Amino acid sequence: MLTFVARRIVFSIPVLLIASVLVFFFVRETTDPLARLRAGTKDPTTLVREKHRLGLDKPLPTQYTHWLKDFVQLKWGTSFVTNRSVAADMKSRFWNTVQLIFWGILLSGITAIAIGVYSAARQYSALDYTFTGLSFVGLSMPPFWFALMAIQFLVFAPKNWLHLQNPIFYSVGIHSAANAGAVDYARHLALPVLVLSVQLIAGWSRYQRASMLDVMSADYIRTARAKGVSRRAVLFKHALRNALIPLVTVMAIDIGALFGGLIITETIFAWPGMGQFFVTAITNGDTNVILPWLMVVATFIIGFNLFADVLYGALDPRIRMA
Amino acid sequence: MVIPGRDDLSSARAAGAAGTSAALTELATEQAPAEATQAVPVGETVARSQWTLIRRRFLRHRLAVVALAVLFLLYLSAVFAKELSPFDLNPKLTASVLAEARHGPSFKHLLGTDELGRDQLTRILYAGRISLFVGLSVALVSTLFGTLVGALAGYFGGWLDNLLMRITDLVLVIPALAILLIAGQKVKTSGGSSPEIVLVLAVLFWMPIARVVRGVFYSLKEKEFIEAARATGASNRRIIFRHMLPNTIGPIMVNATLVVGLAIITESTLSFLGFGIQPPAVSWGNMLAQSEGSVGTPMAYLIYFPGLAILLTVLAVNYLGDGLRDAFDPQSTH
Numbered sequence: 259m260l261t262f263v264a265r266r267i268v269f270s271i272p273v274l275l276i277a278s279v280l281v282f283f284f285v286r287e288t289t290d291p292l293a294r295l296r297a298g299t300k301d302p303t304t305l306v307r308e309k310h311r312l313g314l315d316k317p318l319p320t321q322y323t324h325w326l327k328d329f330v331q332l333k334w335g336t337s338f339v340t341n342r343s344v345a346a347d348m349k350s351r352f353w354n355t356v357q358l359i360f361w362g363i364l365l366s367g368i369t370a371i372a373i374g375v376y377s378a379a380r381q382y383s384a385l386d387y388t389f390t391g392l393s394f395v396g397l398s399m400p401p402f403w404f405a406l407m408a409i410q411f412l413v414f415a416p417k418n419w420l421h422l423q424n425p426i427f428y429s430v431g432i433h434s435a436a437n438a439g440a441v442d443y444a445r446h447l448a449l450p451v452l453v454l455s456v457q458l459i460a461g462w463s464r465y466q467r468a469s470m471l472d473v474m475s476a477d478y479i480r481t482a483r484a485k486g487v488s489r490r491a492v493l494f495k496h497a498l499r500n501a502l503i504p505l506v507t508v509m510a511i512d513i514g515a516l517f518g519g520l521i522i523t524e525t526i527f528a529w530p531g532m533g534q535f536f537v538t539a540i541t542n543g544d545t546n547v548i549l550p551w552l553m554v555v556a557t558f559i560i561g562f563n564l565f566a567d568v569l570y571g572a573l574d575p576r577i578r579m580a
Numbered sequence: 581m582v583i584p585g586r587d588d589l590s591s592a593r594a595a596g597a598a599g600t601s602a603a604l605t606e607l608a609t610e611q612a613p614a615e616a617t618q619a620v621p622v623g624e625t626v627a628r629s630q631w632t633l634i635r636r637r638f639l640r641h642r643l644a645v646v647a648l649a650v651l652f653l654l655y656l657s658a659v660f661a662k663e664l665s666p667f668d669l670n671p672k673l674t675a676s677v678l679a680e681a682r683h684g685p686s687f688k689h690l691l692g693t694d695e696l697g698r699d700q701l702t703r704i705l706y707a708g709r710i711s712l713f714v715g716l717s718v719a720l721v722s723t724l725f726g727t728l729v730g731a732l733a734g735y736f737g738g739w740l741d742n743l744l745m746r747i748t749d750l751v752l753v754i755p756a757l758a759i760l761l762i763a764g765q766k767v768k769t770s771g772g773s774s775p776e777i778v779l780v781l782a783v784l785f786w787m788p789i790a791r792v793v794r795g796v797f798y799s800l801k802e803k804e805f806i807e808a809a810r811a812t813g814a815s816n817r818r819i820i821f822r823h824m825l826p827n828t829i830g831p832i833m834v835n836a837t838l839v840v841g842l843a844i845i846t847e848s849t850l851s852f853l854g855f856g857i858q859p860p861a862v863s864w865g866n867m868l869a870q871s872e873g874s875v876g877t878p879m880a881y882l883i884y885f886p887g888l889a890i891l892l893t894v895l896a897v898n899y900l901g902d903g904l905r906d907a908f909d910p911q912s913t914h
Contacts, residue, residue, distance in 0.1 A: 276746075277753050284759070288766050398894040400845045402852050403868060403887035406875055410883065414876035518755035522849060537853065540761050548762070556753045563752075 263568050270560045278329075281552045282322050291338065291545040329553060335546045337539075344546050347535070348554065352517075354432065355524070355531035359516045361451045366458035367509060371502070373459070374466025378474060378501075379493055389463060396460030405453045405526045412449060430528045450527045454520060458512065466505050473501040503573045507566040514562025518555030637907040644903020647896040654893055658708030667699040669706050670860065684881055691885045694871065700882065703862055704889050710774050710863040711844055711893070714781070718843035721782040723836040726789030731828075733790065734797025735820055744794065748787045756784055760846065764855030774863075777856055781846060785839045792835055796828045830908025837901035841894040848890050864890050 290296070295308055309315050313324055328334070334344040377386040409429045417425040428434070428446045473479065474497050482492050521533035528534070532551065539547035628636075639645055657664060667689075671677045673696065681697035683689055691700035733741040760780060767776045800806060801824075809819050844864075850856030851865030852872075859866055864886040871882035 273749060273753060277750055280750065281754065285762065288762050394895060394898055395891070398841065398845075398898050399891050400848050400852075400865075400887065400894075402849055403883070403890065406868070406872065406883050407887065410875050410880050414880075515755065518758055521755075521757050521761070522853070525853065536758060537761065540765050540855075543765075552754060552758060555755055555758070559753050559755070 259571065262571055266564050266567055270564055274556060274560055277556050278326060278553060279322065281556070282325060282549065283318065285545060285548050285552070286318065286321070289540075289543045289545050289548060291543070293543045325549065329550060334550045337547055338544045339538075339542045344550055347547075348532075348550060351530060351532050351535045352554070354529060355517060355520060355533070357432075357447070358450055358454060358520060358523070358529065358531060359513060361447060362454040362458065362516070363509065363513060365451060366455040366462060369455070370459045370462035371466055371498075371505070373463035374470055374505070375493070375498060375501075377463070377467040378470030381471065389467075393460035393464050396456050399456075401453060401457060402522045402526060404456055405449075405523060408449050408453060409526075412452075429526075432529065450523050450529055453527075454516070454523050461512075462505060462509065465508055466501065469504045470497060470501040473497045503570065506573065507570045510562050510566035510569055514559040514565075517558040518551075634907045637909075638903050641903035641906050643899045644906075647899035647903065650892065650896040651900065654708060654896070655712060657705055658712055661702070661705035661709065665699065665702040665705060667702045669698070669702060669862065671698065673697070682879060684878070692879075692881050694882055695879075700885060703867060704864070704885055707862045707864045707867055707886065708889065708893075710857055710861060711847060711865075711890070714774055714778055714847045714857075714863070715840040715844040715893075715897075717775075717778045718781045718785055718847075719836045719839040721778065722784075722786035722839055723789055723832060725782070726786035727793050727825075727828075727832055729786070730790035730793025731797055731820055731825065734794035735801065735816070735824070741794070744790060748791055751784075751787055757846075757849070760784065760850060761853065761855050764850050764853075768855055768858060774857060774861070777847060777850070781843050785843060789832065789835050789839070792831050793828055796831055797824055800824050800827055830904070834901050834905045834908065837897055837904060841897040841901070844890060844894055844897070 291312060291314065292305065292308060295305060299305070306315075313321055316324075332345050334348070336342060337344055337347065340347075373389050377389050380386055412427055413425045413429045416422070426445065427448045429449055430446075432446050433442050434446075479492060479497055482496050483489070487496070517532060518536070519533075520529075520531060521537060523529065524531045524533035525537050532555070535547065536551050538544070539551065661669075677697040679697075680689065680693055681695055683693045685692045689699050689701070691704065693699055694703075729740075729744060733744040763780045763783075764777075767780060806819060806823060809823050814823070847856055847863065848865030848868070851863050852869045854869060857863040857866050859870070867886040868883060871879070871886075874880055874882045
């Protein structure tokens with residue numbers, strides 16, 4: 259098991275390195291670190307001096323190695339726009355995104371498993387068809403539109419109908435300035451979590467249903483039933499535990515993707531996380547933020563893919579030897 | 581979606597032609613309008629081509645047939661937007677136009693008007709042109725390119741195969757939307773025309789198709805009929821185009837439909853964030869971007885309909901894909 263894990267980690271390092279080369283050249287080709295300066299000054303000597311100070315007058319490969327060395331040492335520099343330390347900002351942004359991911363995974367995981375198990379146990383029932391239809395709708399809907407509709411119907415509509423001073427759920431930020439408590443936090447958290455969960459639930463519940471049906475047609479399930487084990491016990495003890503293995507690995511992979519995948523949700527709900535950080539950086543051409551952001555996200559995606567592999571090996575001994 | 585087994589249906593169709601059971605006739609014509617007209621004499625076996633079987637299985641997936649019809653209507657209404665709508669896309673700001681600004685849905689303006697008095701239904705029809713154009717062209721470009729690369733990689737293996745696999749591995753590591761936003765920022769500064777957006781999206785979407793085609797080619801390569809073709813002296817080109825590609829058409833078409841849906845959603849997302857189609861060109865995504873501020877105001881109706889248009893289109897595309905998947909699957913019981 260240990261060599262299996264070690265081998266996977268060693269294999270993922272070159273992928274990350276090549277990704278860093280691609281990211282660096284792509285970002286340097288498409289964004290201009292001096293754009294703001296160019297717009298602000300007409301003095302060519304300032305530009306040349308700044309170019310030299312940032313090392314932009316050196317050839318690109320040299321710039322890359324310098325950048326990589328600084329990146330590994332967590333010397334990420336300061337934002338061109340706010341002049342604040344990128345590493346410190348990234349850290350606080352990261353934790354804000356982790357909060358969304360944590361609650362989103364919890365809600366989506368439980369809901370998706372419940373739907374998947376029910377749909378498989380009562381295959382072709384009316385409710386099974388309803389869930390199938392709903393998941394099609396969930397996957398066909400642009401998430402940003404669902405977010406707008408949620409704000410309209412869960413924030414403004416109840417507020418106007420009930421003539422409330424404050425809405426039940428907030429649609430901006432993490433907490434109100436005045437009263438910050440658990441309840442206030444939950445009222446801010448609810449909508450972004452709902453929006454990010456809809457697509458996860460739609461995808462995962464389909465997956466869990468298929469995996470459940472697959473397991474339930476296995477011989478050992480029929481044996482258990484034939485031996486007189488109750489339907490309920492077979493469903494939850496024998497079938498569900500094995501049917502969870504594929505879903506858990508898919509969940510791990512999806513969680514990795516979420517670190518860079520909440521761009522839309524965070525932008526709409528002004529949630530100060532990674533996604534919003536990135537959109538602001540792109541709009542401002544803030545290369546010092548864009549580069550480490552892409553690398554951090556790539557690291558997490560690779561990390562969770564690795565975790566999924568290991569998890570699969572740990573849960574299903576048949577995989578380990580392969 | 582559960583319908584009587586295939587044998588029941590074919591006998592129903594045969595019986596229907598003879599005019600025995602009215603209910604069964606209805607079922608048969610509903611399931612397969614195309615076949616109902618060609619009455620097959622009872623007791624005679626007809627050789628059916630592969631395409632007949634596929635068409636038959638597809639027509640049996642009722643939702644997919646409805647989806648196809650919906651898409652066709654959407655397409656026509658976008659193409660004939662000018663003829664269908666009594667209003668201009670961007671009417672001159674005369675007093676009479678402005679007098680009708682900010683009006684909710686009514687008989688004259690079915691989906692209401694915005695703050696410049698522009699009819700929303702008209703704008704949605706015109707926007708459909710760009711959204712459908714982007715969706716279809718991205719699917720076309722990425723399918724052609726992805727199939728080519730996937731076929732070559734799967735058939736010849738070697739360095740091309742290795743390169744393709746490593747590139748797709750790498751791309752999985754970097755979030756697609758992030759790359760699109762960076763590219764979109766560049767496109768935006770150069771005007772944000774739809775062909776540019778198509779190209780940016782196609783660069784992203786060809787890879788899953790290439791992987792799928794590569795996989796199918798990889799397994800087909802070992803099949804006996806390919807060996808037989810090679811033994812009779814068929815050239816590589818002939819084997820690829822005459823023997824392998826026709827057997828890959830199912831996965832290719834299913835994936836191409838999925839790409840249409842994904843591309844429409846992605847384009848609308850990019851345009852919504854301000855990195856895609858730029859005004860005055862109108863797409864469903866940038867309509868939503870322009871009316872984002874109307875959420876929670878009496879003009880909230882402005883955000884309902886462009887989103888519903890996206891939902892309807894993508895839902896139809898996805899059901900179409902579902903139907904095609906069943907139709908091309910020989911084991912399908914549908």
